[in-house]
Structure formats: structure tokens, C-alpha cells
Amino acid sequence: MSNDLLPLYTLASVEGWGIEDFNTTAQKISKSRPEIIAINLAPNGIVRHIFPHEENKNTFGHDLLKDEERKKEAELAKETQKITLSGPFHLRQGGIGLAFRQPIYFSSDTGKNEFWGFAVIIYRFPDIMVSRVNFEILSQAEFSWRLWRIDPTDGKKVVLLHSKEAQDDFFTYEIKLQNATWYLDISPKNGFLNLERIAVLVSVSLIICAIVSLLAAYFVNIVTKYKDIKKEVVLDSLTGLHNKKFFWETFEPLLEKYIQGYDTRSTNLFLCVFDLNNFKRINDTHGHIIGDQILIEFSKKLLQELDYNEFAVRFGGDEFIAVLNCPLAEGMDSPKRIQDMKSRLEFTYCIGKEDLNVTVSMGAISPCHDMLLGKPAHISSGEFFLELADRRMYIEKKSRMESKCHQDGCRD
Incomplete structure (x- = not known):
């Protein structure tokens, strides 16, 4: 590394x-x-x-x-x-x-x-390159040269660096790198193996060594050295999102600062709780590997919704949390950004010939000082607001289930 x-x-x-x-x-x-x-x-x-x-x-x-x-x-x-x-x-x-x-x-x-x-x-x-590799020695010795590679995306030749003079008759040196190959073309202006230029050819080898050394210095593998790195991190190993530990360590102090300056803020803090609908049925029907892939896909979509200084958490199982900053439109429980975000988070996951519709229930709340009047003494402010957002999420989930049941003609 x-x-x-x-x-x-x-x-x-x-x-x-x-x-x-x-x-x-x-x-x-x-x-x-x-x-x-x-x-x-x-x-x-x-x-x-x-x-x-x-x-x-x-x-x-x-x-x-x-x-x-x-x-x-x-x-x-x-x-x-x-x-x-x-x-x-x-x-x-x-x-x-x-x-x-x-x-x-x-x-x-x-x-x-x-x-x-x-x-x-x-x-x-x-x-x-030019700050560490002396290409000028080639030009001074009346050699024209060019450094190039093949673009891996389209297979075309791309010239990286070159001398002012352009010639067609080049001798090519191959420069092997970690995951790529570069090429150095050189061509003397007055004959190839003039005795006065033998030293320059030696210099070419030194230049190639310099390029390889410069780039190889970035490829030192330290995997074995870091096998004992701390395992207790603040990231969820499956999704790459932050985990519950990070949430409590970050949200509590953030909430305290926010509540103190609540009346002077131009944007409102929002705590959003998400829960995938019928996720247990997905696991039971299609297996945990498919379930994990759905959690990963949802996490990617959630990350794409975040702005700078916002964060998302996999709180546990199929429950996720996002802490956002956005304006609150008058008369609305949540701003348009959050309402639109929920629909973008839902997606279709293909399993063979079957399309699985992944939907989500959401509860969002913007904490304020007045809400704390109803907080029980035995829980923290963060726990209180998370519980409120959680309740809103379950109200939506219940409403969604009742609506679906009505459409399907369910009986008590």
C-alpha cells in the first residue's frame, strides 16, 4: 500500500x-x-x-x-x-x-x-511524473520519445507524455506495472546505435526503472501487517453503512447542539427511520443470500440520497436510519425531499424470472425543544426522538398493510 x-x-x-x-x-x-x-x-x-x-x-x-x-x-x-x-x-x-x-x-x-x-x-x-522522472535527458541527447498506454475501456492508444519532436520510427520499451502496462517509445534523430548515444540508452533503462519505482512505491501490500486491525469498527460489515454504535455516539451530541440552537437554524434536522416491508417473508421464501443482496441494494440507494454532513445507519436487521438536514415546508410533517426520497428507495429486485417489489415504510421527525416536555425521565433525548420516529414508521406500515388487505379482500 x-x-x-x-x-x-x-x-x-x-x-x-x-x-x-x-x-x-x-x-x-x-x-x-x-x-x-x-x-x-x-x-x-x-x-x-x-x-x-x-x-x-x-x-x-x-x-x-x-x-x-x-x-x-x-x-x-x-x-x-x-x-x-x-x-x-x-x-x-x-x-x-x-x-x-x-x-x-x-x-x-x-x-x-x-x-x-x-x-x-x-x-x-x-x-x-515530471517532478520525479528526468525525461529531459532524452531530449538533450536528441532523442524523441513518447510514453503511452492502451485505454482499458476502449482499447485505444493514449499518449501520456511526449517530446516536442514527432517521429514514426520508434523502438518500444515495455513497462510492467501492477495492473497495467505502459510503453516508452524512443527514437534518435541521427541513427540508432551511434556510440555517443550508448550512454543515453543506459539512461533510458534508468528512466524506466524510475517510472516503475515511482509507481510501484504505491503498490506495497500491507494486508498481512494489518490482520490484527481493530474489528470493533463503526461500520456494518454487510452494507458498509454506519452501525448502531456510531449512531448513538454521533446522534446524541448532535441532537444536543441542535436543540440548543433550534430557533436560529435555517434548516431543520430530520431523523428518518426506514423498515423494509415483508422482509421476513423474503428471507423465508428466497433465502438469506437474496435477503442480504436486497439489504445491500437498499443501502446503496440510501447513500445516494445523502448530502454532505448527513449520515445513514443500518440499525439492525432491515431497519435503517438517516439523519438529514432540510427545510421544513409550512404545514407539512416532512419536506418534499423526504417524501420523494421514500419512493426512490423502493425498487424491483429480479430473481430469475420473478420480479420482487421491495417497498419501505418510513417515519420522519424533526426534533424540537417543546417535544421534550413529554420525554420520560428514564430515557435519553436521542432514545425519545427515535421512539417517536419509530412510532410514525409503524403507523405507516400498519396503514399500508390495511390498505393492501382491503384491496385483496382480506377477511377477519
Whole structure:
């Protein structure tokens, strides 16, 4: 693993880390590498933590495993559990970058390695190369040259770097990398094996070694070194969402600050509880493997609904929680964003020739100080508001069941 990626891998394994911890870690990495454009953590392959955020905010929510130009290397990293090199390519935030993706795996309770997501560092190209590899020696010795690769998405030749002079008669050197092959073409202007240029050919070998060494430095595997990494993390091993432990450690202090400043806020905090309908029947009918796949798919959809500084939790089984910030329309129990979100979270899952409609019940509440007047003394504020949201969710679930029963002509 790259020395730059190591702190990110470690951060993802630590209990209770949050956005401030990520920013602090990413800032330390960036200070030592001026070529860094962006540092990302992507749970389940979806970019959720970005530094620096403002310059790269249009990459938030980007799914590396679905992007046609990115998914091949991302899937390879996930499959091999090894870091991969991707690019150079045009970035969504502008410019050209070279990306290193480290897949992050943790041991589940069963001892199986579960995929969490990716740690990604994107370097500005060609800065990362020209600052460390002396191509100028070739031009000074009157050699024309070009560095190129085959694009894995379309199979076309892509020139990465080249000298000012262009010639057709090149000798090609192959440069083997972790998951890719680059090529260096060189051509002397005045004959190939002129004795005065033999030393330059030696320099070509040194340049190739420099390229391989530079990029190979990012491919040091530390899997064995990190087998004893903390297992008690704040992430759900199946879905990649945060877990119940994270929810209580984060929501209680967040709620306290929110309640204190409730009257001056321009946006309202919303606590949303989701429960998949008839999930037990799905497990009983189709098996737990299909059930797990449905939970994973729902989690991905829920992550895609989040904005910066919002979070989602798998609270247990098929129950999920999202903590959102959004305006409250007058006279409405929940804003339009939350109402629309619920319909987007429902989907059809195909099992062979059968289409399984996955629906969800939701309860949403925006906490305020006045509500606390009804709070029992033996429970915390967080527990109280979660219970209120839970009640609303079950009211909706019951109403939905009664409506379906009426349509189907059920009898008591």
C-alpha cells in the first residue's frame, strides 16, 4: 500500500471516526504531496468523504463501481483486494489525474473478509511524473520519445507524455506495472546505435526503472501487517453503512447542539427511520443470500440520497436510519425531499424470472425543544426522538398493510 494511503486505511478501522478526523488525516497527507488533487473514502464504492471538499464537491456520491470509465480498475481492486492504478483520465472536477485505489476489507464475525469500500488518492498528471522522472535527458541527447498506454475501456492508444519532436520510427520499451502496462517509445534523430548515444540508452533503462519505482512505491501490500486491525469498527460489515454504535455516539451530541440552537437554524434536522416491508417473508421464501443482496441494494440507494454532513445507519436487521438536514415546508410533517426520497428507495429486485417489489415504510421527525416536555425521565433525548420516529414508521406500515388487505379482500 502507498505510504500516502496507509493513514486512510487505518482511519477507516478506528472506532468513532468522523468528518473532522478524515479532514485532519487528509490534510496531513496533502501537505507532503503537492501533486495531490483529491483524497476520498468511498464506502461501498460511493464517494462520501472528500478532501479538499469545495474543489471536489461535484464528485460527492460518485459510484466508482458503476462509472463506465472507472469501474474496470475499481472492480479489479475489489476482486483482488490489492491496490490498483487508474488513469490518467479527465476528472469530473477538471484536470487530468492518476488515481490509486486501495480496497478496504475487514473481518466479519464469521471470520470472512468483508468489503468496506475504497481509499482513493488522485494525483495531478503529469506533475506526479515530471517532478520525479528526468525525461529531459532524452531530449538533450536528441532523442524523441513518447510514453503511452492502451485505454482499458476502449482499447485505444493514449499518449501520456511526449517530446516536442514527432517521429514514426520508434523502438518500444515495455513497462510492467501492477495492473497495467505502459510503453516508452524512443527514437534518435541521427541513427540508432551511434556510440555517443550508448550512454543515453543506459539512461533510458534508468528512466524506466524510475517510472516503475515511482509507481510501484504505491503498490506495497500491507494486508498481512494489518490482520490484527481493530474489528470493533463503526461500520456494518454487510452494507458498509454506519452501525448502531456510531449512531448513538454521533446522534446524541448532535441532537444536543441542535436543540440548543433550534430557533436560529435555517434548516431543520430530520431523523428518518426506514423498515423494509415483508422482509421476513423474503428471507423465508428466497433465502438469506437474496435477503442480504436486497439489504445491500437498499443501502446503496440510501447513500445516494445523502448530502454532505448527513449520515445513514443500518440499525439492525432491515431497519435503517438517516439523519438529514432540510427545510421544513409550512404545514407539512416532512419536506418534499423526504417524501420523494421514500419512493426512490423502493425498487424491483429480479430473481430469475420473478420480479420482487421491495417497498419501505418510513417515519420522519424533526426534533424540537417543546417535544421534550413529554420525554420520560428514564430515557435519553436521542432514545425519545427515535421512539417517536419509530412510532410514525409503524403507523405507516400498519396503514399500508390495511390498505393492501382491503384491496385483496382480506377477511377477519
